[in-house]
Amino acid sequence: MKRHLISAADLSREEAVLVLDTAAELASVAGRPIRKLPTLRGRTVVNLFYEDSTRTRTSFEAAAKRLSADVINFSAKGSSVAKGESLKDTALTLEAMGSDAIVIRHGASGAPHRLAGWVTGSVINAGDGTHEHPTQALLDAFTIRQRLGSGDQHGADQRGTALDGVRVTIVGDILHSRVARSNVLLLSTLGAEVALVAPPTLIPHAVSSWPCKVSYDLDAELGKSDVVMMLRVQHERMTAAYFPSIREYSRRYGLDAGRMALLPEHAIVMHPGPMNRGVEIAAEVADSPRSTIVAQVANGVTVRMAVLYLMLGGAGESL
Amino acid sequence: MSDVTGEWLIKGASIVGGEVADIRLAGGMIAAVGPDLPAGAAQVLGAAGLVALPGLVDLHAHLREPGREDAETVETGTRAAALGGYTAVHAMANTEPVADTAGVVEQVWRLGQQAGHVDVRPVGAVTVGLGGKQLAELGAMADSAARVRVFSDDGHCVADPLLMRRALEYVKAFDGVIAQHAQEPRLTEGAQLNEGEVASRLGLAGWPAAAEEAIIARDCLLAAHTGSALHVCHVSTAGSVEIIRWAKSKGWRVTAEVTPHHLLLTDDLAEGYDPVFKVNPPLRAQADVDALRAALADGTIDCVATDHAPHPVEAKEAEWAAAAMGMTGLETALRVVQLAMVETGLLDWPGVADRMSVRPARIGRAAGHGQRIAEGGPASLVLYDPAAPPEAVDPATHASKSRNSPFAGMALPGRVVATFLRGTATVLDGKVTR
Structure with missing residues (x-):
C-alpha cells in the first residue's frame, strides 16, 4: 500500500482487491467473542475532523480500536482550530504528538494533499470538500462484491475477484459529491460499468473525460442496473437554482417503490447516508430487502480496519 | 560604487535586438546612438551581446x-x-x-x-x-x-x-x-x-x-x-x-x-x-x-x-x-x-x-516612457541578456517581500543586466544600485 490514501485513483486494481480481501478476512473478527486484534498496538491514529460527521468518525474510531491502536479525536470544535489555527500548525502539533496516521475530514477540497506535505505519517482522506471520500468507495465496492457474489455473507468466496461487468448507477448531486468522484474512480478501476444520473445542473463540467457514462433519465437506466446508489440532496442546492423545487427533484430523480420495481430482481439499492427519506429515497425502498444501507455501515468499519492495517504496516503478520 | 547618475556610455548593445551600437546617456536623455562613440568623461558599460529595450x-x-x-x-x-x-x-x-x-x-x-x-x-x-x-x-x-x-x-x-x-x-x-x-x-x-x-x-x-x-x-x-x-x-x-x-x-x-x-x-x-x-x-x-x-x-x-x-x-x-x-x-x-x-x-x-x-x-498615458531608443529620447531603458543560460527561479532571492512565484524551480532563460531611469542606473549587473 502507498503511504497515503487521498484519492481512489491512488489504488491500483490489485491494491483495491487486496483491501477488499483483507476486509473480508477482518470481517470474521466481528463474529468473535472478543472483537479486537493486537495488530496496531502502540500505534496512534488521529481523527482530525473539521466537519461534523459522527458516522464517519465513529467508523474510523471503531476500526482503529478493533486493531488496538490508540485513537485521538481532534475535532474543530473545542480545539485551537476554532480559534483560527492554520491547518499547517495543527498538522505540526499532531506530528509532535507522535501520530502514525491522520484521518482527516475537511470542508476544503485538497486539504489532505496539503496535510500530507507537512507530516511524516500516513494521511487518510475521510472526505475533503467536493473532492473525494475513498474509504466510502471501498466500503461500497466491498458491499457490492459481498451482495452480488454467490458466497457466504462474509464474501470469502469472492477473494481475489473484482467487480468486472457490474453495472452501477449513481444518482443525484454528482457535482458536489465526493462519494461519487471516489466511486467513479474505484469502481471503474475494479471493472464495473458506472453510469451517472442527475439533472444536467448537477453534472460536473467536462464529465466526458470521466470513466463512466452520463444520463439525465433515471427510468431508462434502472432496468440496466445491478446496483443503484442514491446520493443525498443538500437542501441548500435548491436556493442555488440547481433545480426548481425539492418536490420536482424527487419526482424526477428520487427512488420510490414504483421505480424500484424497474430494477432487475437481483439489484441492490445503496445510499452513503445520511438519507433524506422522501426526497432521494422513499422509506419503503430504504427499508426494503434490496437496501444495503445498514450493511454499508457495518462494512465501513471492516474496510477501514483493512485500510489502517495495510497502511500502518500490519501486512505480513497473520490475523 | 560607480556614480549611477552621471553620464554613461553603453558599448555595443543590440538596439531593440537589431543594429549593434553605442548609446550615450547624459542629462537624463539619450545624447547619441551610433557606432564607436567616444567615452569622454562618461562611465563605460560594456553591453556586448545585450539587447537594449526601452x-x-x-x-x-x-x-x-x-x-x-x-x-x-x-x-x-x-x-x-x-x-x-x-x-x-x-x-x-x-x-x-x-x-x-x-x-x-x-x-x-x-x-x-x-x-x-x-x-x-x-x-x-x-x-x-x-x-x-x-x-x-x-x-x-x-x-x-x-x-x-x-x-x-x-x-x-x-x-x-x-x-x-x-x-x-x-x-x-x-x-x-x-x-x-x-x-x-x-x-x-x-x-x-x-x-x-x-x-x-x-x-x-x-x-x-x-x-x-x-x-x-x-x-x-x-x-x-x-x-x-x-x-x-x-x-x-x-x-x-x-x-x-x-x-x-x-x-x-x-x-x-x-x-x-x-x-x-x-x-x-x-x-x-x-x-x-x-x-x-x-x-x-x-x-x-x-x-x-x-x-x-x-x-x-x-x-x-x-x-x-x-x-x-x-x-x-x-x-x-x-x-x-x-x-x-x-x-x-x-x-x-x-x-x-x-x-x-x-x-x-x-x-x-x-x-x-x-x-x-x-x-497608461505614461509620458516619457515607451519611447524609441534614439537621440533625444528619454534615457529610460533596460539591457537584457537573452543568451544567459536558463536558471531556475528562486523566489528567496527576489527583491519582492513575498515569495509566491509560480515559476519557482522553473528554468527561465535570460537576465536583466541593467536598468536606467532617465539616465540613472537603477540596476547594474543584475543588482539594485541603492
Missing part, C-alpha cells in the same frame, strides 16, 4: 502599500520592478485604505518618488471602496499630483452595467481609461479554478470562461456606444481574445493585457492543490494559452502586464479554497516572455519592446 512599463501591479506592508511596500515592489527591467509601474487601487481619493493616490505616488527605482503611477479606484456602488472622485484623482489616468476596481469587477457606462463616459473629460477586471460575479461565486476537466476532478468550484467573456463583450459594446476607452485586464481565455479581436475590427477604443503566467502556465498545475498556482482569473487550458500567445503576437492583445500580486507565506500555506489569489511576477516577466514568445518565434525584440513598453505606456 524601459518596461507595467500597467498592472499590486504594491500593497498602504495597508499590507507585510506583503509588499512601494520600496520593495519597485526594487523588484527595476530588477525586472521596468521603469514605470501602475500600482493597483486595492490597498487599505483603497486608493479612491486624491489623498491616497498622492501618497502612493510620493512613496514611489522617494523610492526612486521606477516611476509609480497610481491607478485610482472606479468606485468608492471598490464597492461597486458609487463612483469615486475620479476627477480629483486625475487632477492630483499623481495625475491618475487609469482607473480600475481590479480584484473586483465593475459589474453594474450602468455604473460601468457612467465611468467610461466620465473619464473622457481627462483622457482617462477604465481598466476592467472582467468577472461576472454571480457566475463565479466561490470559484476556485478554471471550469474544466481539472477543476471537476479536483472538486474545486469552477470559474467558467463565459464569466469573463460576458463582461468583456458587454463592456466593448458600452465603449463603442460611449466612444470611450476600455482596457481589459488580464485576459485569460480564447473566447475573450475573439471578442476583443472583433471589437478592435470595429475600430472601437478597446485595449487588453495578458499576464506572463497566463502565457505559460495551465490549470493542471493545481493538481497538487498548491495555492501558489491560485490566481484570479485562474490558470486556463493549453488552448487558451495558445490563443493568448497568438493574440499577443498579432497585437489583438496590446501588452503584457504582470498582475504582480504578492502575498505573505501564511496566505498561501493553506487549503486551496482558503488561500489568497495571486502571484508575483515583476522579476520574471521579461524572462517568461522570452520563453513563451521569443523562443517560440511568435515575437521578435521590437515586438517585445512594443508589447512591454510602447503600448502599455500609451495605454
Whole structure:
C-alpha cells in the first residue's frame, strides 16, 4: 500500500482487491467473542475532523480500536482550530504528538494533499470538500462484491475477484459529491460499468473525460442496473437554482417503490447516508430487502480496519 | 560604487535586438546612438551581446502599500520592478485604505518618488471602496499630483452595467481609461479554478470562461456606444481574445493585457492543490494559452502586464479554497516572455519592446516612457541578456517581500543586466544600485 490514501485513483486494481480481501478476512473478527486484534498496538491514529460527521468518525474510531491502536479525536470544535489555527500548525502539533496516521475530514477540497506535505505519517482522506471520500468507495465496492457474489455473507468466496461487468448507477448531486468522484474512480478501476444520473445542473463540467457514462433519465437506466446508489440532496442546492423545487427533484430523480420495481430482481439499492427519506429515497425502498444501507455501515468499519492495517504496516503478520 | 547618475556610455548593445551600437546617456536623455562613440568623461558599460529595450512599463501591479506592508511596500515592489527591467509601474487601487481619493493616490505616488527605482503611477479606484456602488472622485484623482489616468476596481469587477457606462463616459473629460477586471460575479461565486476537466476532478468550484467573456463583450459594446476607452485586464481565455479581436475590427477604443503566467502556465498545475498556482482569473487550458500567445503576437492583445500580486507565506500555506489569489511576477516577466514568445518565434525584440513598453505606456498615458531608443529620447531603458543560460527561479532571492512565484524551480532563460531611469542606473549587473 502507498503511504497515503487521498484519492481512489491512488489504488491500483490489485491494491483495491487486496483491501477488499483483507476486509473480508477482518470481517470474521466481528463474529468473535472478543472483537479486537493486537495488530496496531502502540500505534496512534488521529481523527482530525473539521466537519461534523459522527458516522464517519465513529467508523474510523471503531476500526482503529478493533486493531488496538490508540485513537485521538481532534475535532474543530473545542480545539485551537476554532480559534483560527492554520491547518499547517495543527498538522505540526499532531506530528509532535507522535501520530502514525491522520484521518482527516475537511470542508476544503485538497486539504489532505496539503496535510500530507507537512507530516511524516500516513494521511487518510475521510472526505475533503467536493473532492473525494475513498474509504466510502471501498466500503461500497466491498458491499457490492459481498451482495452480488454467490458466497457466504462474509464474501470469502469472492477473494481475489473484482467487480468486472457490474453495472452501477449513481444518482443525484454528482457535482458536489465526493462519494461519487471516489466511486467513479474505484469502481471503474475494479471493472464495473458506472453510469451517472442527475439533472444536467448537477453534472460536473467536462464529465466526458470521466470513466463512466452520463444520463439525465433515471427510468431508462434502472432496468440496466445491478446496483443503484442514491446520493443525498443538500437542501441548500435548491436556493442555488440547481433545480426548481425539492418536490420536482424527487419526482424526477428520487427512488420510490414504483421505480424500484424497474430494477432487475437481483439489484441492490445503496445510499452513503445520511438519507433524506422522501426526497432521494422513499422509506419503503430504504427499508426494503434490496437496501444495503445498514450493511454499508457495518462494512465501513471492516474496510477501514483493512485500510489502517495495510497502511500502518500490519501486512505480513497473520490475523 | 560607480556614480549611477552621471553620464554613461553603453558599448555595443543590440538596439531593440537589431543594429549593434553605442548609446550615450547624459542629462537624463539619450545624447547619441551610433557606432564607436567616444567615452569622454562618461562611465563605460560594456553591453556586448545585450539587447537594449526601452524601459518596461507595467500597467498592472499590486504594491500593497498602504495597508499590507507585510506583503509588499512601494520600496520593495519597485526594487523588484527595476530588477525586472521596468521603469514605470501602475500600482493597483486595492490597498487599505483603497486608493479612491486624491489623498491616497498622492501618497502612493510620493512613496514611489522617494523610492526612486521606477516611476509609480497610481491607478485610482472606479468606485468608492471598490464597492461597486458609487463612483469615486475620479476627477480629483486625475487632477492630483499623481495625475491618475487609469482607473480600475481590479480584484473586483465593475459589474453594474450602468455604473460601468457612467465611468467610461466620465473619464473622457481627462483622457482617462477604465481598466476592467472582467468577472461576472454571480457566475463565479466561490470559484476556485478554471471550469474544466481539472477543476471537476479536483472538486474545486469552477470559474467558467463565459464569466469573463460576458463582461468583456458587454463592456466593448458600452465603449463603442460611449466612444470611450476600455482596457481589459488580464485576459485569460480564447473566447475573450475573439471578442476583443472583433471589437478592435470595429475600430472601437478597446485595449487588453495578458499576464506572463497566463502565457505559460495551465490549470493542471493545481493538481497538487498548491495555492501558489491560485490566481484570479485562474490558470486556463493549453488552448487558451495558445490563443493568448497568438493574440499577443498579432497585437489583438496590446501588452503584457504582470498582475504582480504578492502575498505573505501564511496566505498561501493553506487549503486551496482558503488561500489568497495571486502571484508575483515583476522579476520574471521579461524572462517568461522570452520563453513563451521569443523562443517560440511568435515575437521578435521590437515586438517585445512594443508589447512591454510602447503600448502599455500609451495605454497608461505614461509620458516619457515607451519611447524609441534614439537621440533625444528619454534615457529610460533596460539591457537584457537573452543568451544567459536558463536558471531556475528562486523566489528567496527576489527583491519582492513575498515569495509566491509560480515559476519557482522553473528554468527561465535570460537576465536583466541593467536598468536606467532617465539616465540613472537603477540596476547594474543584475543588482539594485541603492
